[in-house]
Amino acid sequence: MxxxxxxxxxINIAPEIFTAMSQPMIGHRMKEYAELHGRVTTGLKRLLSTEDRVFLATSSAFGVMEGAVRNLVKGRCANFCNGAFSDKWHDVTRRCGKDADAISVPWGQPITPELVERTLATGKYDSMTMIHNETSTGVMSPLAEIADIMRRYPDVVFIVDTVSSVSALPIPVQALGIDCCIFGVQKALALPPGLAVFTATEKALKRAASVENRGYYFDFMEFSSNDDKNNTPSTPCISLIYGLDCQLQRIFSExxxxxxxxxxxxxxxxxxxxxxxxxxxxxxxxxxxxxxxxxxxxxxxxxxxxxxxxxxxxxxxxxxxxxxxxxxxxxxxxxxxxxxxxxxxxxxxxxxx
Ligand SMILES: Cc1ncc(COP(=O)(O)O)c(C=O)c1O
Known part of the structure; x- marks a missing residue:
């Protein structure tokens, strides 16, 4: 049943999305794809209130969450942990061979601006990760207040997962100063799984350019140079991008x-x-x-x-x-x-x- x-x-998907996804296939180096890509990234910029770069990756969220630490952690990362997904992000950061500390609070508690301030004031970190809405515990941490603290630490790259909160409330990525905002599309955006979206500020791209061993599939430099041509480094999940195009129109019409x-x-x-x-x-x-x-x-x-x-x-x-x-x-x-x-x-x- x-x-x-x-x-x-x-979660449940609107029938119009499946219809949009069943459009005939196009080649990802054809101009039809470039038009689709340009339209979708423009729509995402509107949704996220940002002029920062927006990239499309064919993976679930953790692909880009891993990519973000590989690209953006050069020295030491503070992984703020308050539930299953943020705990796992710390594990992933370590598995990528990065120096990182889990800055943990008990499951069910938020990440607070005070904790972020105390942690970054040590001067040990050049990057931080946090999950805005910890799906395992139903806790939403106060992003705007944390963003206020982050402004005092311009050398620390601010990496935020908004997998289960994007589009449900305002998350003005640029005004908040988030350097890399990441989400998969199968939760708050109500699309089938398989596509992840991320933003990058100039600061993030500059950091990535200086980091070694970024790999290939999630190399932010590859995303940046391909996106200049409204394209992706590897073959993208074109059907899902059609679905996202449709979903953005549905969101704006609501x-x-x-x-x-x-x-x-x-x-x-x-x-x-x-x-x-x-x-x-x-x-x-x-x-x-x-x-x-x-x-x-x-x-x-x-x-x-x-x-x-x-x-x-x-x-x-x-x-x-x-x-x-x-x-x-x-x-x-x-x-x-x-x-x-x-x-x-x-x-x-x-x-x-
Ligand atoms: C907040 C959050 N981040 C990351 C993930 C991992 O996403 P994925 O399984 O799409 O890689 C989830 C999945 O439930 C999540 O809720």
Missing amino acids: TQKLFIPGP GLEARWDRHRLMAEQTRSFVRERGFQLFAPEGYRSLTLTCVENSRGIDLAGLKKRLGERGYAFDDGYGKIKGQTFRIAHMGDLQPAELEEFLAVVDEEL
Whole structure:
């Protein structure tokens, strides 16, 4: 049975996207591709409020997350860690042979500007990574306040994962001074998996140019020189880029503010639902994700059983991630999901509870 997805990615895809993706194939060195590439990167710049370079990589998010540390860490990297994906990013940084420290807070807590300030004030780091919206814990860290701190450290490259938050709230990449903003498209952007997007400031490109052993597939210099011709270093996932072209048009026709409001509304809807049923939210007040709600299993529910029953009724439900699986569950309300669809799902959860 096909299940409607309420897991935090991949998520439900609008039928128009699949139609757009089934357009006839073109060659990636043909002018038709250059037109598509130019249109999509222009749309992404509008979405991200930036004039920085925007690149398209054929991989999931971790391809570029690895690429970013290979290209941008020259000395030592501070990997801010507050959940499964940020912990893994530290591991990946080390596996790339880079000097790096995990600056960790307990899962469920945000990365705070104070922690960033304290860490960078040591003068040990030339780069930092953080995840804006930790999908494993439903914690959204205060990006604007952290960006204010980052302005005091112009020699530190600021690398941010926005995989599960992009387009759900304003993330003005240029105004925030993010040097490299990275996301895959299968979560907040509601596309099938396989495409990752990243931005790069001049500072980031300058750093990359001075770093050795960048490899080939994610070499930012290769992306930059190919993008000058509206192209990519290797054959891109053209069908998905057609899908992204369609999705950008859909986002702009909904209106960015309407999209942001819809996400806020669905987050509030979900938080009230779980609270009224006696559960506690995993993230502290003020740091709760707008795209998924991570809930403490404070009623000791058999989450595996609940997941199975919901699956039988046609709904994919998430019973927690990594070391908090079973202790928490997550309800995703991202992408193109509408409040009425969420309400329908929550009513079914209610019956099964
Ligand atoms: C915040 C965040 N970053 C990175 C990833 C890893 O993405 P991928 O599996 O697309 O490489 C995920 C996946 O869930 C995520 O939620």
